[in-house]
Amino acid sequence: MPESRVVLAGASGLIGTALAESFRAGGVAVTRLVRRPARTPDEVEWRPGDDPLDPDVLAGATAVVGLSGASVGHFPWTPRYKSTLLWSRLTPTRTLASAVRALGADAPAFVSASAVGYYGTRGAGLAEDSPAGSSFLAQLCVAWEREALRAGPHARVSMLRTAPVVHDEGVLKPLLLLTRLGLSGPIGRGTQVWPWISLDDQIGAIRHVIDTGITGPVNLTGPTRATANDLGFALAQRMNRPFLLRAPEPALRLALGKDAAEALLTCDLEVAPAVLTASGFTFRHPTVEDAVADAVPAAA
Numbered sequence: 199m200p201e202s203r204v205v206l207a208g209a210s211g212l213i214g215t216a217l218a219e220s221f222r223a224g225g226v227a228v229t230r231l232v233r234r235p236a237r238t239p240d241e242v243e244w245r246p247g248d249d250p251l252d253p254d255v256l257a258g259a260t261a262v263v264g265l266s267g268a269s270v271g272h273f274p275w276t277p278r279y280k281s282t283l284l285w286s287r288l289t290p291t292r293t294l295a296s297a298v299r300a301l302g303a304d305a306p307a308f309v310s311a312s313a314v315g316y317y318g319t320r321g322a323g324l325a326e327d328s329p330a331g332s333s334f335l336a337q338l339c340v341a342w343e344r345e346a347l348r349a350g351p352h353a354r355v356s357m358l359r360t361a362p363v364v365h366d367e368g369v370l371k372p373l374l375l376l377t378r379l380g381l382s383g384p385i386g387r388g389t390q391v392w393p394w395i396s397l398d399d400q401i402g403a404i405r406h407v408i409d410t411g412i413t414g415p416v417n418l419t420g421p422t423r424a425t426a427n428d429l430g431f432a433l434a435q436r437m438n439r440p441f442l443l444r445a446p447e448p449a450l451r452l453a454l455g456k457d458a459a460e461a462l463l464t465c466d467l468e469v470a471p472a473v474l475t476a477s478g479f480t481f482r483h484p485t486v487e488d489a490v491a492d493a494v495p496a497a498a
Contacts, residue, residue: 202225202226202227202260203226203227203228203229203258203259203260204221204226204227204228204229204259204260204261204262204263204306204408205228205229205231205255205256205259205261205262205263205306206218206221206228206229206230206231206262206263206265207230207231207244207262207263207264207265207266207290207294208263208264208265208266208267208290208311209228209230209231209232209265210232211265212363212365212367212368212397213265213360213363213397213400213401213404214265216397216400216401217263217265217401217404217405218230220401220405221405224405226260227240228240229241229242229255229259230242231243231244231251231255232244233245233246242255244293246266246289246290246292246293246294247285247289247290247293250293250296250297251293251294251296251297252297253297253298253300253301255297256297256298256301256305256306257301257304258306259306260306260307260408261306261307261308261309261408262294262297262298262306262307262308262309263309263310263404263408264290264291264294264308264309264310264311264346265311266286266287266290266291266311267283267286267287267290267311268282268283268286268287270283270313270335270458270461270462271371271372271462273453273454273455273458274453274454274455274458275334275454275455275457275458276455280334280457283338284338284341287311287338287342287345288341288342288345291310291342291345291346292345292348294308294310294346294349295308295310295345295346295347295348295349295350295353296348296349298349298350298353299348299349299350299353302350302352303352305349305353305354307354307355307356307408307411307413308346308349308353308354308355308356309356309358309404309407309408310342310343310345310346310355310356310357310358311342311357311358311360312339312342312343312346312357312358312359312360312415313335313339313359313360313361314359314360314361314393314417314419314467314469315331315333315335315336315338315339315461315465316330316331316335316336316339316340316343316359316415317329317330317331317336317467317469318330318331318332318333318336318465318467319331319333319336319460319461319464319465319466319467320465320466320467321466321467321468321469322391322468323468323470324417324467324468324469324470325417325469325470325472325473326359326414326415326416326417326472326473333457333460333461334457334461335457335461339359343357343415354411354413355413355414356407356408356412356413356414356415356416357414357415357416358403358404358407358416358418359415359416359417359418359419359469360395360400360418360419361393361394361395361417361418361419361420361469362392362393362394362395362462363394363395363396363397363400364394364395364396364397364429364483364486364489364490364492364493365396365397365493366493366494368397369394369429370433370490370493370494373429373430373433374433374437374494377430377433377434377437377439377441378437378439380439380440381443382430382433382434382439382440382441382442382443383430383440383441383442383443383444383445384426384427384430384441384444384445385426385430385444385445385450385463385464386426386445386446386447386450386463386464387426387447387464388425388426388427388430388444389425389426389427390425390426390464390465390466391423391424391425391466391467391468392424392425392426392428392429392465392467393419393420393467393468393469394419394420394424394429394486394489395418395419395420395489396420396481396482396483396488396489396492396493397493398482398483398492399418399420399481399482399483399489400418402479402482403416403418403471403474403479404418406474406477406479410477412473412477414473415473416471416473416474417469417470417471417472417473417474418471418474419469419470419471420471420481420483420484420485420486420489421470421471421475421481421484422484422485422486423468424485424486426463428486428487429486429490432486432487432490432491433490433494436490436491436494436496436497437494437497438497439497447459447464450463450464451464
């Protein structure tokens with residue numbers, strides 16, 4: 199039986215690194231697309247935006263996973279950086295979609311990143327059939343998913359609407375230092391609902407999407423509701439530090455830029471993983487407290 203193989207773009211990031219490790223641990227070969235000369239047999243150089251990707255790189259693979267994109271954690275979101283956020287996602291996705299389309303019926307499944315920011319900055323009871331929002335990040339996600347669908351009407355395309363990952367290199371990164379210094383507390387109101395997911399469940403969900411053949415949009419978010427205060431207080435408890443100092447919304451908008459503050463910190467989004475739940479996916483970390491406990495060692 200031929201060895202199972204996936205092609206992975208964006209393999210150097212938090213999710214890509216963990217996903218590649220998970221595949222390899224399960225006996226799945228990984229071909230990594232890199233933007234420099236290939237150094238190992240499992241690497242292929244590509245130049246999205248400059249040259250097309252040879253479809254033969256994807257031929258025979260089970261899936262191609264696109265995770266490319268500049269970090270949303272870089273502040274402030276100036277007009278120039280917002281352009282970087284947009285095109286660092288659209289251009290690689292378009293390149294992958296073109297290669298998938300060229301293979302026709304023999305193409306692998308195309309699993310393309312997106313984000314829960316698709317739904318905007320406000321909303322409750324949001325599932326995969328909910329409409330897109332009007333914010334900068336929402337419209338970025340709409341354009342991002344449109345590029346993935348360029349793979350063609352017969353392609354098997356999944357769009358991963360991912361929540362912020364509860365990890366020390368994810369959503370916790372800016373909070374850890376403040377908490378360690380005893381400077382943490384409510385962010386804005388603190389009662390706004392934050393979508394979230396643990397890294398283990400992020401990786402497990404991507405593999406579940408591939409293994410079960412799910413197509414279309416999929417919300418990759420934890421199954422239980424959590425507020426900004428819930429996450430912040432869980433982190434403070436885990437580190438045995440106080441949770442007292444409020445960060446006012448006007449200060450956040452000034453420091454990060456309006457779009458970044460609303461998209462990442464003051465958004466109030468209750469997003470349900472409806473497709474994952476209906477398909478039988480089991481979360482390893484069903485609460486944000488579980489996710490924080492897994493990501494952060496308990497204080498001595």
